[in-house]
Every structure is written in C-alpha cells, then in structure tokens.
Amino acid sequence: MSNKKILIVEDDADVRLGYQVLLKANNYDTCFAGDSTAAVREARKHQPDVILLDLGLPAGDGFIVLERFHNIIELALIPVIVVSARATHGNKERALAAGARAYIQKPWDDSWLLASISQILDQPNTPRLDPTLIAS
C-alpha cells in the first residue's frame, strides 16, 4: 500500500522543512505550496489525501484558498486541516464554517497533529457537518 500524500501550504521555509522531516518519518509523502496560487495548482497536480493549510499566506489568505478548494469539484472533497498561528478564537469557527475539518494552533504538539491527520484519513470523503444542509 502506497503512502498517503499530504500537501503542505505554508509560506515559512523552515516550517515547511520541519513538516517534511516529521511527516516523512511517519510514512507520509509530502508536497508543498508557498502561496495561495500554488496551493490550488499543487492540489490539482498531486490530488493529496490531506491538505495542511496555513492562514497567513502571500497572494490571498487561507480562507480564500478554502473557498477556491470548495468551488473546484475535484478538490472539494479533500479534507483540509487549518494550521495557523492566528488566535483560535474566531478563526477556528470561520475555518470550520468554510469547510475545514480541523483547526490546529501553532505551535502544535507533534502527537496531536499526527493523531488528527490519521483520524481524518480514517474517515475518507466525509465532509464535516455542513450548515447549508441544516438550513435547508
């Protein structure tokens, strides 16, 4: 069985390297995007199993990226975990409402990040509770 692939959208090169080392050591394949335009391009190209998305990005923040994913049919079902240094309060609710599956506060504990990834990979293609469904 081939390794699961994770797209990391992160503008800080040091943090990207850190991700790479950690995820590789835990048997994940990784690919990277450093800004919001690259995020969509790389997601289309690699069709990752999970996307780790930073909120503060050049050329449009993470919320814009989430919205773009949502509107592209082949990307809409890829689970996204938002990993951000921004305050959890407010941003978490906003990210979940925009379709993210989880919100992780930077700096994170590796064990918590890895558990979240594996948990989400265990439940493939399950969009989170969608408020639009409830409204109807």
Next chain:
Amino acid sequence: MRVRNLLRLKAYGDYYDKYSQTLEREVIARTADLVERSNVLEQQAVVLASQAALLDLAQDAIVVRDMQGLVLFWSRGAEVMYGWTSREALGRSAYDLLHATFSEPIELIESTLLRKGQWEGEAVHRTSGGTELIVASRWTLQRGVDGAPLRILTIDNDITGRKQADSDRRILTQRLSLATAVAKVGVWEWDLPTNMLTWDATMFDIYGMSPVVPMAYSEWSAVVHQEDLPAVEASLQRVIAEKGDGTSEFRIFTKNGAVRNISAVERVVLDESMNVSRVIGVHVDVTERKDSELALEQNGRDQMRFKDEFLSHVSHELRSPLTAIKQFTSILLSDVAGRLNDEQRQYQQIVLKNIHQLQSMIDDLLEVTHLETGKLTIESESVSVPDAVTDIINTLRGSARAKGVTLTSDFPPDLPPVQADQTRLRQILIILLDNAIKFTPDGGSIKIRARVHPQDPDAVLFEVSDTGCGISADIAERLFERLYQVPRDTQASRKGLGLGLYICKELIIRQSGQIWVKSEPEKGSTFFFTLPIFSLSNLMAPLLKNDQWPSESAALVMITVGLPKALSSRESRQEWSREVRNLLQRCLLPDMDVLLPTMSQAAEGERFFVVAFADEKGASILANRIRRQFERLPSSKQTGLTIKVSHRMLHSFPQPLGTPIDAMVSSLVSHLEVAINSPNHAGVFHE
C-alpha cells in the same frame, strides 16, 4: 307814707327777689350750658388732636394746600419724606418746595381733579437734601359749603425703592433671557389645570417649531421619540407626585425630521394651598454633546480594537518562529535526525520546556485581550469534579515529579457536579497548580481538595495548597490584580507576565464563583475558589422568569448520539459533541426551546436534552426535525453515527393561573430530573 313807701319797697323787694331768682336760674343754666359747650369743644379738640396724630403716624406724606398751592397742613410723614419741617413748609408753595414734576401735564391733572374730585398718578419730588423721589400721589379736592373748590389733600407714597426693584428685576429678566438664549436653554411652563404649555423663543428654536402661545401639551408629546416618551412622562409625574424636581433625557423629532437629544430639568410650582399648579423647567439641546460622547466611545472602542489587533498580530508573529523552533526540537528529540546522547537529550528537553513557557505566555496575552474585549466564551455544563481533578493531576504529575514535589488530591466520591465550562475549569486548575509547582521547593507537596462548601450548600469549594515559600498578607491582597508581580529577590524562578492569577480570577467570576488566598511566609499558600453546584433549577429559573411562559405545556426531548469508534479520543469526542450541539441549536426555536448542558453520558454514546415549550404536536415536530437533520448528514451513514430521538410530555403543565413562578420552576425541574435520571429511558420516553 312811710307805710306806702314800705309797701312799695316791699313790692320792689318781691319783684327784685323774683327777678334775681330768675336771673340766678338763668345764670346757672347758662353756666351749665357753657360748661357743656366747653366740654364738647374740649372733646372735639381731643378728637382733632388724635386725628392729626394719626395723620402724623402715617408714613405717607399728607399735605393739604389751598387752591393757590400754599401749604396748609404738612404731616409728620411729609417731614420725614421730604426733609422740610412743618414750620418751614406751612404757607409756602408746595410745587416750588418740592420741584414737582408729574407724569402728565399739570393742566390735565387739574382739570381731572376739578371734574372728578380726584387724581392719581406718579410724580417726582425733590427733598430738602436735593434727592429725587418717585412718589405715587393721590389728590382729593375739598369743596366749601358753597361748592367752590377750597383745598387739595394730597397723599404721597414713596415708590422709589419699588421702582428700583422693578427696574432691577427687568434687567435681571433681560439678562436671564439673554443668557438662556445665548446658551440655547429653552424655558417652559406647564399649567396643569389647563394642560397648556408656555414656551420661550429658545424652546421653539430647539424644537424647530413656529411660536404658538400657549400650546397644548399634546403638541409637545407628539414630537418626543416614542421610545423615550414613557420614561419622560413618568419622570414628570414623579416630580408632580413628590412635589420636587427631576431631570430626564430624551430624543425629539424636529419639524424637518432631524433627531435631537434633549436634556431636561423640571420643577413644580406650588400654589397657596401647597398643591402643584404648574411645572416649570428648561430643555437643552445636547445632541452635539451626545455626538461627541459617542465619538469618544467610538474612539475608545477603536483603541481597544487596535490593542486587540496589535496583540493578535504580536502573538501571531511570535508564534511563527516559535513553531519552527518547536518543530525542530521535537524532531531532534524524536531521534528522526539521528540518535541523541543523554546529555544532548537533556539539553533539548530544557529547550522544549522553555518553548512551552513562551507558548503559554503568548496564550495568556491573547486570553487577557479576549477577557477585555468580551470575546471570551464560557459554555457552562455539568462538570464532574473528580474527573476534572484526576485529569489535571495526570497531566501535571510529570512536571511535579521533575521538581521533586508530590501531588495529591482529596475529594468525597459523591461530590456533586459543578456548573462550569470544562475547558475553563481545566485552565483554572492548571494555572493554580503550575504556580504551586513553581513556588514549592524540592521535597514539598501540593494538594488539591474539593468538597461541598461548608457555609454554602450550593457551591463546591476547591483548595489548592502547597508547602512553598508563601507570601505576606499585603501581597496576598494584590495577587489577583492584572500584571501584579510578587516582589522577591531570592526566587530564582522566572516571574512570567503576571497574568495567570488575573485570568484565573476573571474566569472564576464569570462562572459565578469566587477566589481568594490564605498564605503564611515560609509555610505555604492555599488558594480557595468556589463554583456553583450544577442544578437544573438554577439553570431553568432565569430562563423562565425572564419572560412570560412561552407555552402552556412543556416537553423533554432526548437525543442520544452513538459516536463511532474512530472518535474515541477525548478531544475528538469533545469536538463532535460541540458539532452536535451546534446542529441541535439550529433546530430549536430560540425563544421556545432550551438545550440543556451535558449532564449525563450513556455507555452507548452521548446524550443531549432539549426542553421544548410546546404541546404534544409541537414536540413531535421538533423531534422529527432533529431526526431528519441528523439523517441528512452524510457522515451519519459513513461513520456509523447513530441517533436516537425521543420525547415525553412533562405533565405538570398547564399550571393553574397564579401559581408562583418558583413553584412552577421546581415542578418543571423535578419532572425533568425524573425523566433525565431515569435508568431506563426507553420506558419513560415513547419513541
């Protein structure tokens, strides 16, 4: 002859006798008459004298003059008023003496006097000292027996002072109205018997109305903002009832539709029988002041938002490099980049520990921002104290052991749950225990104790005691202040930001608890805090008292959500539980239904309760709506999420009218408790 002479003599003698007797009688009668007359005269003289004295007693100047104007009588009052003595004045011309000038031509006065016999008017007279006096003068013409004019009696009253007061008052009134006009203070008067208003020009200016005097009360009340009118009228009525004064603020609509803010002061005017006859007051247009107050507030909010944004930004910027530091420290410690020797590992652990300190300081900073901007959320639910305490002890046992400090707990097994936010309770305990660990030397001990408050059966009392360095009483008082640092020179440990206990206090207060400390230097400290015991009554009472009963019947809806095995970790369960609560909240009618906090956890999953103020039909519509929403979730099929929704009516309703609210609450609550705590829900709830 002699005889004859004698006889004659005798006859003469008789006559004489007779005559002399008559004469004597006459003399007596005359004398008596004279005496009587002189008595009358004397009496008349007395009367006249007393009348003159009376005239002299009067303060008015009384002057009698003949038709040529020569003074015939000059009263004592005239002497005092004009400074001329009676002796000096008699026989002189009154006009010349007094340099009299009159309010109308003298010819006119004289013709009036001749025609009517009287004249009244004002005159200016000069005293012997040269001072001019304004007098109110009354003239009466006296005629002789033949009807010809004989004398003029004048009575002068000095009104110089009154005139001065009148003029002073006029000046004051002018000044006041100038002041009120310049200051844009509108003056009004409300006559209660007629219900009419009298406004000054400024009032009409403020209200943008064209002057109407007097004006009906309703014309004013019609332009007052409808939201403010009841309060303003209540204030007026209170002023009338209390016979006092009052103030009020309200909004009005001017003729062109603009809203102005009015600040008013009102005061009653009492009549002779102490009844309120009028209310007087002033109105000031304070729109500009209000606007600047609003601007100031806005400014304050902007500053607060700026501080908030700045702190968010700072913490974000601090977290980014910290993320990379933590990442690589973790990588090194996990031996991914090669095995560390023991010394290297120890050093990396020190780095990691400091990263955690820095991280929690950044978190504290943000937390305080949230406390102050009202963004902090507290979701109260029923929290098991033993679970929370045990969980914290397990979390912190490692760091306590590393310092050589023992950590123990003590609580009765049947301790009731508290009403609190689970995450916040954890946060409070971590702050207190972290502090205790920090300030307790090697070999010391820390104890968490929890019990029902000995003085308050509705609260749980927590105690966190240590055998640390302790603090003095004056420092203990200030410990919970924001940014307060305990001044100490011997302590090697770092101080931190001084926000922990402040956050702790704020979190506890916001959960209806209290926190305090008892400490003795060198012996240790004990921090005490309380949290309310969870009770349905406490939870429901404010909801029910808040309004009228929304409905006459109530139902309890129970939702049991079976969580899939994949979601077995505590964090993920909490996450899902929150999602479910959000979904439920969206199914409810906000003013009719109440989602109860988590109160029981069943083996098969998590249980949620909703109290719906609805009849049987409404309750089953709600239950169906909830069921349908869950079924529509793709995740419920794919993850094996199971949902059971059932409901039962709470049959204590409707209560008879007039049942005290407390009785209704306790009746509802006891029904809820029976239904919720029933071991076999399937039996109680009909599916």
